[in-house]
Amino acid sequence: MRRIIDNDYLTMAVRLAVGVVFVSASVYKIIDPGSFARSIWYYHLMPGSLINLIALVLPWVELLAGLALIFGVLYRGAIVWVNVMTIAFIGALTLAVARGLDIDCGCFKAADDIDGSALQPLILDGALLLLIMQLWFSRSRRWMCSRK
């Protein structure tokens, strides 16, 4: 098991997959932070005064963490961030489903462009979390710009 987790090719593939997911998820939010702010508001989990700050900073954290995973820079920090963000997304989506909110998840597209199902992103986030766990435990450091 340890050898599989530490496999260089597997780790590189997972880094690419998770990195691309986070980079692509950040793009619309960076281009249109207003729509992303509205998506956050729909969850009714954040104080109204903090929503814009989160909408402005979080997409850049996603972008930087995704790029850091792909290129192997600030690698441990990037893993912490993708972990924290994925767990937070799962928590927020679960609460939304539990409260019966007919919500646009705001994961990859602007709030007005997707249907209201929160279950599909929940499943995707669960799969993403499994991949991130592989990165968390893998000791592979090949094909990285920085070994730290």
Add this chain to the structure above:
Amino acid sequence: MALRQTIYILVIASALGLGLNLVSPNRLDFIGNWRDLHDGDGPILPPDVEPGDAPFIAVDVAQLDFNARAALFVDARAPDEFECGTIRGAINIPFEYLPEGDLEPYFDSVLSHLSKDERIIIFCSGEECDVSLHLARNLQALAYTDVAIFFGGSREWERFHLPIERRRQCDE
């Protein structure tokens, strides 16, 4: 090590996000003015009401019109959501499935039994959905003069145990 890197990423992201926002065409105020969750008094409002928007009505006003049969209730959600449960007697005009192009013939056909000054109350699921707002803006643009939005939607209607019509059983 991990903690320090985590902070580096946050600092760089904050500098980029907040800094570029200052020169962005889609600039946001740093401190948002988003309304907190509805407290139960008065009509529920969306976060971004524009001047000229149709009036927003509370559940008691919607109920008065419902009991008096003084308005046509229009559910702006997708047909499958409409079938799962809607205000009794409502018709479905799914905003996200409207035809392309000029909407006037479509609305005139769907609302052919109404004159343009009769009361129409539009709703969707609840305060997290805004298709009712968009549908109302479209109808107002086509000179429907007595349009109102019940933004609490089918969820608030159901919360008050008001009559619901289900065309099929759906998993919640």
